[in-house]
Amino acid sequence: MAISEMTWHEVFDACQGRCQYCGADLVSSLLAYRCAEVDHLLPPSNPDRDKPENLVLACRPCNGSLSRAHGLGLFTVAQRKAYLEGTNAGFEARRIQHFKAIYGRTPVE
Ligand SMILES: [Zn+2]
Numbered sequence: 036m037a038i039s040e041m042t043w044h045e046v047f048d049a050c051q052g053r054c055q056y057c058g059a060d061l062v063s064s065l066l067a068y069r070c071a072e073v074d075h076l077l078p079p080s081n082p083d084r085d086k087p088e089n090l091v092l093a094c095r096p097c098n099g100s101l102s103r104a105h106g107l108g109l110f111t112v113a114q115r116k117a118y119l120e121g122t123n124a125g126f127e128a129r130r131i132q133h134f135k136a137i138y139g140r141t142p143v144e
Pocket of ligand 1: 054055056057058059093094095096097098
Protein backbone atom coordinates (compact mmCIF):
# COMPACT_ATOMS: atom_id res chain seq x y z
CA MET A 36 0.00 0.00 0.00
CA ALA A 37 1.26 3.47 -0.81
CA ILE A 38 1.80 5.83 2.10
CA SER A 39 -0.25 9.00 2.49
CA GLU A 40 1.00 12.45 1.51
CA MET A 41 0.95 13.37 5.20
CA THR A 42 3.14 10.41 6.16
CA TRP A 43 5.53 11.26 3.32
CA HIS A 44 6.00 14.77 4.73
CA GLU A 45 6.33 13.41 8.29
CA VAL A 46 9.19 11.19 7.14
CA PHE A 47 10.74 14.02 5.15
CA ASP A 48 10.71 16.29 8.23
CA ALA A 49 11.91 13.58 10.62
CA CYS A 50 14.91 12.98 8.33
CA GLN A 51 15.46 16.74 7.96
CA GLY A 52 15.34 16.47 4.18
CA ARG A 53 18.47 14.29 3.96
CA CYS A 54 18.95 10.92 2.33
CA GLN A 55 19.57 8.56 5.25
CA TYR A 56 22.06 6.56 3.20
CA CYS A 57 24.35 9.00 1.35
CA GLY A 58 23.45 12.21 3.20
CA ALA A 59 22.36 14.15 0.10
CA ASP A 60 20.55 17.37 1.03
CA LEU A 61 17.21 16.99 -0.75
CA VAL A 62 15.97 20.50 0.01
CA SER A 63 18.87 22.30 -1.65
CA SER A 64 17.13 22.57 -5.01
CA LEU A 65 13.94 21.60 -6.80
CA LEU A 66 15.88 18.93 -8.71
CA ALA A 67 17.17 17.45 -5.46
CA TYR A 68 13.68 17.58 -3.92
CA ARG A 69 12.31 15.63 -6.89
CA CYS A 70 14.82 12.84 -6.11
CA ALA A 71 13.39 12.43 -2.60
CA GLU A 72 11.71 9.09 -1.97
CA VAL A 73 10.47 7.26 1.10
CA ASP A 74 12.18 3.91 1.69
CA HIS A 75 10.35 1.07 3.46
CA LEU A 76 12.67 -0.71 5.89
CA LEU A 77 10.30 -3.66 6.21
CA PRO A 78 9.10 -6.02 3.45
CA PRO A 79 5.55 -5.89 2.00
CA SER A 80 4.52 -8.88 4.12
CA ASN A 81 5.07 -6.96 7.39
CA PRO A 82 1.89 -5.29 8.72
CA ASP A 83 3.94 -2.46 10.32
CA ARG A 84 5.60 -1.59 7.02
CA ASP A 85 3.82 1.74 6.52
CA LYS A 86 4.32 3.06 10.08
CA PRO A 87 6.42 6.26 10.11
CA GLU A 88 9.06 4.69 12.39
CA ASN A 89 9.70 2.07 9.70
CA LEU A 90 10.12 4.62 6.91
CA VAL A 91 13.17 6.71 6.01
CA LEU A 92 13.97 9.35 3.44
CA ALA A 93 16.24 8.26 0.60
CA CYS A 94 17.39 9.79 -2.66
CA ARG A 95 16.33 7.97 -5.82
CA PRO A 96 19.78 6.48 -6.58
CA CYS A 97 20.07 4.99 -3.09
CA ASN A 98 16.48 3.78 -2.94
CA GLY A 99 16.78 2.32 -6.43
CA SER A 100 19.85 0.34 -5.37
CA LEU A 101 17.98 -1.28 -2.48
CA SER A 102 15.49 -3.32 -4.48
CA ARG A 103 17.11 -6.59 -3.34
CA ALA A 104 17.65 -5.51 0.28
CA HIS A 105 14.46 -7.03 1.72
CA GLY A 106 15.26 -10.38 0.11
CA LEU A 107 18.69 -10.23 1.73
CA GLY A 108 17.17 -9.61 5.18
CA LEU A 109 18.35 -6.01 5.50
CA PHE A 110 15.72 -4.23 7.61
CA THR A 111 17.63 -1.40 9.34
CA VAL A 112 19.24 1.80 8.04
CA ALA A 113 22.65 0.60 9.26
CA GLN A 114 22.36 -2.75 7.45
CA ARG A 115 21.10 -1.14 4.26
CA LYS A 116 23.76 1.59 4.35
CA ALA A 117 26.49 -1.06 4.78
CA TYR A 118 25.00 -2.97 1.84
CA LEU A 119 25.09 0.13 -0.39
CA GLU A 120 28.64 1.00 0.64
CA GLY A 121 30.10 -2.49 0.90
CA THR A 122 28.68 -4.59 -1.87
CA ASN A 123 28.45 -2.02 -4.62
CA ALA A 124 31.92 -1.05 -5.76
CA GLY A 125 30.56 1.79 -7.87
CA PHE A 126 28.49 3.34 -5.11
CA GLU A 127 30.92 6.11 -4.14
CA ALA A 128 31.51 7.02 -7.79
CA ARG A 129 27.77 7.13 -8.43
CA ARG A 130 27.19 9.17 -5.28
CA ILE A 131 29.70 11.78 -6.45
CA GLN A 132 28.24 11.75 -9.96
CA HIS A 133 24.76 12.21 -8.51
CA PHE A 134 25.96 15.00 -6.23
CA LYS A 135 27.54 16.77 -9.23
CA ALA A 136 24.31 16.46 -11.21
CA ILE A 137 22.36 18.11 -8.40
CA TYR A 138 24.82 20.68 -7.08
CA GLY A 139 27.16 21.20 -10.04
CA ARG A 140 30.25 20.51 -7.91
CA THR A 141 31.99 17.69 -6.06
CA PRO A 142 31.00 17.02 -2.44
CA VAL A 143 33.15 18.57 0.31
CA GLU A 144 33.83 15.86 2.91
ZN1 LIG B 1 21.14 8.80 -1.19
